[in-house]
Amino acid sequence: MGAGVSYSQGLATRKGGNLSNCLHDRYPLSPILAEGLVLVVLLLLALALRLPPLLHNPLHADEALYATWGQRIATGQDPWLLKGPVFKPPLWPYLLAGSFLVFGVPPFSPPVDVRFVARLPGLMAGLLSVALVYRLGGRLYGRRAGMMAALVMTLSPFAILFSATAFTDPLMVALGLAGVVAAVEGRGGWAGLGLGLSAATKQQGLIFLPLALVLGLVRRRGRRWKWGWWRGGLGLALILVGVLAWDVFRVVNGGVSFWAEGWAGYGGLRFAWSVELLPRLRAWLRWLGYFFASPLADGLVLVGVGWRVWRDLRRPSLAAQTDLLLLGFGLLYLLAHWLVAFPVWDRYLLPLVPIVALLVGRLITDLSRHRATLVAFLGAMLLWEPAMAAAWSLFPVGSDHGAYDGLERVIYFLRAQPRGTVFYDRWAGWHYDLYLFDGHPYRAYAPHPAWLARDLTVFYREPGASPPRYLVVPGWAVVTRWRRALTEAGFSLVPVLVTANRWGERTFTVYRITTESPLRRADRVWEGTGLFRAPGAAGQGTSGG
Template structure:
């Protein structure tokens, strides 16, 4: 306890030393085992293949996926991944490195901002809260554009509120950084990179009546910097691709927000439970932090608290109103909530207020942790308990919970339960000792190990269901001496692992736009065309779902050889390579995966 106080409580601890400690501590959480799992479908395969093709073609202006134009996102994340591939090679670690680094940098950014706005301890608490929010870490370790956006957008908004301080000596630097990071946010995810900073700042200026800040915001020079960073790519890609502007600005912005064209509709309240779950274990305290900040909006730090509230509310309500919702969209809300929660914890550490602090939250959190521990033990055995669960009405008969293999092994369930109970013990001990510092440190430590160990235990099951790495490598080997690699429905990671273009049979998904640019008829075919291709002279290897295989197998002549299966997917071939035996390792060496589930085998792609 004395050591914790000696570190957390001093107000004038060197900032560089704090940053070094944060990098060492959270470097493990963000980067440990980062490359262990195969790329998860669909996003990771997509955002790895696009930069791989950029490097192969030497074209960093026109993003292409499976060698057709792909304009759903701007190129910043692709550029970062391409640089990572150059540094670390074409592998899973490199594919996830940019996102993990963006997550770690966001933690450091929150520390710096909290320290500048409120003080050293507030910044430190805020950084620890963000870095131990389980959903933030989990999504940082996935190859997504949203974490790159979160870093750029958060940096822009943090620079503004720091520059808005009348005592800030480096106003010019922070204001110009605002424009720079806003431009990078546009290059990361599109017009939200401009809309969010502009909307949040205008609402803040209107509610605080600080319109005079417009005079010091370096609008002419900042606007020129913004355009200098943003304009070149948009001009070049539009010049080379006349269809870009309509697709990107109308289809990917207006139609995505106003319609269900992307088939991602969720109810307005969708992000409420998502935020509570992904910010665990701090979400319960975040609710009180929001209420506390609102009550203190007229205090000495009230305008800064109000800015953080506007930041979180604007983005939350914007995406809640959108007709296209995905879980990662909520990531830019985490930094302001972490700052609000970190300041609240710091304020309550002083004086006698901490003796009565968080009574309801501690009781509810303790109960939730106990329930989570029990569920972690039961979940790996849920299929064995199916008759009891369905008979009692707790689970719908035939539901995925009782029909699909669990993501967690029995041993993994025990480990997760122990980690969860350790957090519950910290909550109990904090209540017994009436110490907020024990509560804070215990939740940080428990959540840290839940992130570094618990998430990895779930990842094996997720990889088995969502990664086609082994089958893709088998396909690459089977067609290495010539031949055609086919995907029934587009499998995003297949061309990445195969290092070549694939023929897509049936649904084109996100490749619909690109498939209509130029003559792509040889690469996007229907089943009748595939059957003719299968009967041709060249070897054909096809990645296909088991249900599609059972439907089409009677029409496949010659009869297919099954090179490997994984979950519900299979890799089949029409003949041995060059008329001889199948390539070594594709037929004879099979390894059982999750054999207890009976979900299939995967070939050993050596």
């Protein structure tokens, strides 16, 4: 016993510190395990905050389209996506196809399961971004700053709501961050692969390339990694050549290049007109406000970052250069999206969330050198309420927030109809393509009321002589023109199902098309999200809950 104590005391003396420090030196896994435990807790918290909106919110129209791509690949019906519009690189559709192959291809019972399967890759990408922000913050500013940045990323309402979607952006950001982390660590080959995969998810993933280059040069200054840059370029080129080969194969076989489709979707790029500048600025600032969704937090961050820049300019250092580079990247990104007529969509700001998290993590660390736990606790409490509000989908960011509520009930109703049933629609085709993938019932696209009247004049048969026909109208559409055109052609619309969103507003109405007088329509129509049996609605069932 005495010999052991003497050895430890002697070790402490030689190390020039106390026994605790020497034990940490001798057993270095203890602090690493502690930090790993904290990171695991943050990831579990991030998962808990992101699951409710993932399961609660309906699919946005673009999410439904992306899921349909994965569906077509997974079933083998269109493995190269030659049919229909495709305006994204290949990584995301094939990743969704893998998710469908693991969990099964829609239609599911109930259809709501599609949300989980389609959004699971985005959820994993969102959690990966939290871990990568921790890693990048640790490399740039130290482990404490990395932990604070990961906490900010975990609690950001913007990050919460986008991690619960099937958009391409969460994976693009995660892979871009992976490339930046690899560049900072001097792993050129991995940096190139990460950046290439980010661009293979969404074309805008290339925006991380200049950030990786500049941070890599600054952080690796004076160190030999010339060959790392060559490996990085090779890795990036390898991925981009693969994407190009996929696109060329599609074009040769009758498809349309995703670059051409994307360019046409934007309507081309141009600078914003002078009359657009102020409205665009207001719109972008409005979306920025949801990064923390707290005016107090926004004000503190603005003041704190301004103070940090002032200190950086007065006291140059490697960390100060990093601050200015991150801030400059964010400002240039915003400036480009303001002055160039990109659509003012919230998801275009997602790449800035980890940048802001890193700067805020650095700021919190500077302010909490002697009271780290207290400052971190106060910061978490400041962001906790907005984070919970985001988990309950109270902010209009990310996926759909009510416009498509009740669509699953419409799907139940339509699938309960007899074979041969036809329904007309012109508003939610991507959703119906996903949920009614097997073609029952048949969806007929009705471009305008006159077309529908002509089609019914040719193909309509009296009730009992053929399966029923329906018109499904969303709440944002006006049915008056359609009713007038059908009335003039001798038809009437009888409502058999009405759904409502979470605020009680009408979302979808299913009309049965008939030649009967409108006065003989069903004597009751329930408004809500449930199904009900109405007279004349053959084969209609009840809600499965």
